[in-house]
Amino acid sequence: MKGTVLITGGAGFIGSHVASELIRAGYHVRVLDSLVTQVHGETPGRPGYLHPDAEFMLGDVRNPEILDEALSGIDAVYHLVALVGVGQSMYQIAEYTSVNNWGTALLLERLMKHRVNKLVVASSMSVYGEGLYVTPSGQPYEHASRTVRQLKARQWDMRTPDGLPLHPAPTPETKQPSLASVYALSKYDQEQMCLMVGRAYGVPTVAVRFFNAYGPHQSLSNPYTGVLAIFGSRLLNGKRPIIFEDGQQLRDFVSVYDVARACRLALEADEAQDQVFNVGSGDKVTIEEVAYKLAKVLGKRLEPEITGNYRVGDIRHCYPDMTLTERVLGYKPEVTLEAGMSDLAEWLERQTAQDRFGEMQHELASRGLVV
């Protein structure tokens, strides 16, 4: 036995795969999860996909007594609990701040009593806001943004204030954060709070900034997250995926199996401490292309609908520079988008998906967050 690891939020999409990855590698895993309804449905129980050897504790990370119980006998912690809807975070501000920021603060206070050898906290590409760009003369440009006027005029691509075109480039961990949603703010808060407290108390701490993770177990009933899960739910219900802007937004879709491996490496690599790492596939793809690919692997003849609408705070292009993660963690992505999508399609075909995209769209539109 290599040690006992607590995964907060371990019954969720990424956490369940991290649990399996660690159990396969010889760790004992305890999961603490409150099984929130939006992710797990109205009458949730221990998810069937959770590895049978994982110990499961039902409870809220904001309950100090439950945290004390969960942390007893633990050698390392993965803090994966979060509410994860970018758009929803813009109106459920108190709840997002309570779970993501306050929940992390409470966990850190309890960790002063229960000392662990490593803390790994899940962060997100959303902390970057727009990714890195370069000017026509090849200079890096970190502060790309679009005004509402540009968006209203459907001028999707980035320009400098004097109108020069900007080209997207891989985003390194050193790029200044640009926080465009309450969710992004809370992820930055989570990672920085963990790094800061870890440093102060000598707990080796690592933050992993996930890009667009996809794969089996992603909630199909949560319309606020996981673009491939949302497209998958639409397609399974015979509906066309709906795409904002012109569909040419660039993203990095990373298989959840690769994400889980990166998480294990973050625990095991001694040099990985007091640092932040990008976790992606190293490949970029447009949203339109990924919608076509998913329809194809699912055998559906449903073209995406490109609406030309936009969501407040949406990012045009962001994909990672993986140099640091590859060097320090020894991580190399292993699952190609083609292989990962086939695996996802196989899983999707066995699910009944509730398509709640319309509901989400209505919630955001009624608050002026989709235009």
Ligand SMILES: NC(=O)c1ccc[n+]([C@@H]2O[C@H](COP(=O)([O-])OP(=O)(O)OC[C@H]3O[C@@H](n4cnc5c(N)ncnc54)[C@H](O)[C@@H]3O)[C@@H](O)[C@H]2O)c1
């Ligand atoms: N999925 C992605 O592409 C992605 C990208 C970037 C970052 N992340 C981060 O990775 C982590 C895991 O995300 P995921 O996609 O697996 O989401 P998920 O919603 O599937 O998992 C989160 C889990 O946390 C649990 N949870 C929520 N509030 C809780 C509380 N108060 N107490 C206890 N448990 C609670 C939920 O029940 C759920 O099982 C999150 O921190 C998220 O911000 C995910």
